[in-house]
Amino acid sequence: MTDTQRSLRRPLLGAALSAAALGLCGLSPTLLAAGKRRVSVREEEIEPGRYRDNPQARAFIDEMVARHGFDRGMLQDWFGxxxxxxxxxxxxxxxxTTGRKSWRTYRSRFIEPIRINAGVRFWQDNRDTLRRxxxxxxxxxxxxxxxIGVETIYGRDMxxxxxxxxxxxxxxxxxxTPNREARSTLFRNQLADYLLWCRDTRTDxxxxxxxxxxxxxxxQFMPTSLREYAIDYDNNGHIDLRNSPTDAIGSVARFLQLHGWEAGRPVAWRIADDAGSLGVAAAxxxxxxxxxxxxNQLTRAGLRVDEPINLAREGETGVLVVDLPTPDxxxxxxxxxxxxxxxxxxxRSFFYALAVYQLGEAVKAAMA
Incomplete structure (x- = not known):
């Protein structure tokens, strides 16, 4: 490898990029959705040819040929x-440097006018699909x-x-890194699913x-999720999460349904702000x-819910305490x-899940 090859830089098409959420401890490898660590990169530093004779790539090729019937020459060409x-x-x-997590800072990046207004336009443009x-x-x-708004601002930052x-x-x-082996394995699996998806869909x-x-x-589906959960929701004969908002909408809804979404049920309940309730929540x-x-376990300990719910009917409802710290x-x-x-x-982030819910609610309110 020459010095010139090692220092090649490839221009990127945009500066604001979506980052995958990679807190993999406890996160299902079927999907690594965007965690939105925004970065500014004007060019990408690359090294061509590194995987042409790479031992790990060769072993991976052997496995793909044996397990999935890939053509060896095609794989060698791809990795070359x-x-x-x-x-x-x-x-x-x-x-x-690790700063303290801030819910209010995180929230302000997503529950803001640009994203809300874009969400209104997206909802208006796709009203029938969303209803379906x-x-x-x-x-x-x-x-x-x-x-979709948190992930890519409705397709703007993919x-x-x-x-x-x-x-x-x-x-x-x-x-x-300390978890290098686990992460390498995870990404090898994602790479395998990406190649299988390309082969099955005849994608370049x-x-x-x-x-x-x-x-x-x-x-922002990872390849494993693309293969497992994505659907052809516009019924045009192929799945296209890059260009079809209809396919994206159907695929997100199917992903959530298959992971246990309960129709007609709430996402979260507010906790009363008295000292006793907050103390139980903190513990x-x-x-x-x-x-x-x-x-029931929490209310018996002294926690009060600031919602008009039937405590007798909801007593055995399973709940988790969502903590949202902000420095100072x-x-x-x-x-x-x-x-x-x-x-x-x-x-897996609590911040992410609540930002998704609150952004959706803010867009719905703006639609009214």
């Missing part, structure tokens, strides 16, 4: 043209709109990295652009995204229900 992206490696690394998805899958239009390059880099050259393997972690299209906040307690401010708390948990299947 795949490039290592130093930019992807740099962006996948955790921040060198809500009827067929039981997922409110506002939730679908919230996810990423500008070649997915083949991103996934090859992360599968074979994941940076030296070089043509697909996405986030630096390989998330694709308007809803019960364990960071787990699934409902581990019943409402009192921590905010909510009770998350089953549907809150389902939103964390898209992205």
């Amino acid at each position: 043209q795949a490039v290592y992206s130093a930019t992807v490696v740099r962006l996948i690394m955790p921040p060198t 998805a809500e009827s067929e899958f039981g997922v409110p239009a506002s939730v679908i709109v919230g996810i 990423g500008t990295f070649r997915v083949l390059d991103s996934l090859s880099t992360l599968a074979f050259d994941y940076p030296d 393997v070089y043509s697909v652009l996405g986030s630096y972690a390989g998330a694709i299209g308007i809803p 019960a906040a364990d960071g787990e995204p699934w409902p581990t307690r019943t409402l 401010q009192p921590t905010e708390y909510l009770l998350g229900l089953r549907n809150f948990y389902v939103l964390t299947r898209y992205n």
Whole structure:
């Protein structure tokens, strides 16, 4: 490899890129949705030819031939043209300085006029499709709109990295971190599903652009989710999450339904702001995204719910305490229900799940 080859830089198509949410401990590998660490990159540093004779790539090719019947020569050609992206490696690394999490700062990035106004236009343009998805899958239009708005601002920021390059880099050259082996395995699986999807759909393997972690299209599905949950919702004979808002809407709704969305049920309940309720919430906040307690358990401990609900009927409802810290401010708390948990299947972050819900509600209010 010459010095010239090692220092090649490829222009990126845009500066604001969606980042995949890669807190993989506990996150289903079926989808790594965009966590929105926004970055500004004007050019991508690449190294061509790195995977032409790479031992890990050769082993991966052997596996794809044996397990999935791929043509060896075709795979060798693909990886001969795949490039290592130093930019992807740099962006996948955790921040060198860890600041305290701030719910109010995070929220302000998504619940704001530009995204809300774009959401209104998206809802208006796709009203019939959203109504159909809500009827067929039981997922409110506002939730679908919230996810797509948080992910890509309704298709505006879908990423500008070649997915083949991103996934090859992360599968074979994941940076030296404590969880490197697990992440490399995860991205090898995503790479396998990407190649299978390209073969099955006759998609040019070089043509697909996405986030630096390989998330694709308007809803930022990773390849495994693309294969498992995406649907041809516009009935034109093929699935296209990059150019079809209709397919994106149907696929998001189906993803949530298959992960257990409960039609007609709330996402979260407000907790009263008295000291006793907040104290119980603080003690019960364990960071787990699934409902581990019943409402009765918390109310018997002294927590009050600031919602007009029937406590007798809802007493055995499973809930989780959602903690929302902001530096130098009192921590905010909510009770998350089953549907809150389902939103964390898209992205495990409590901040993400609540931002999706609140953005959708803000767009719905603006539609009124």
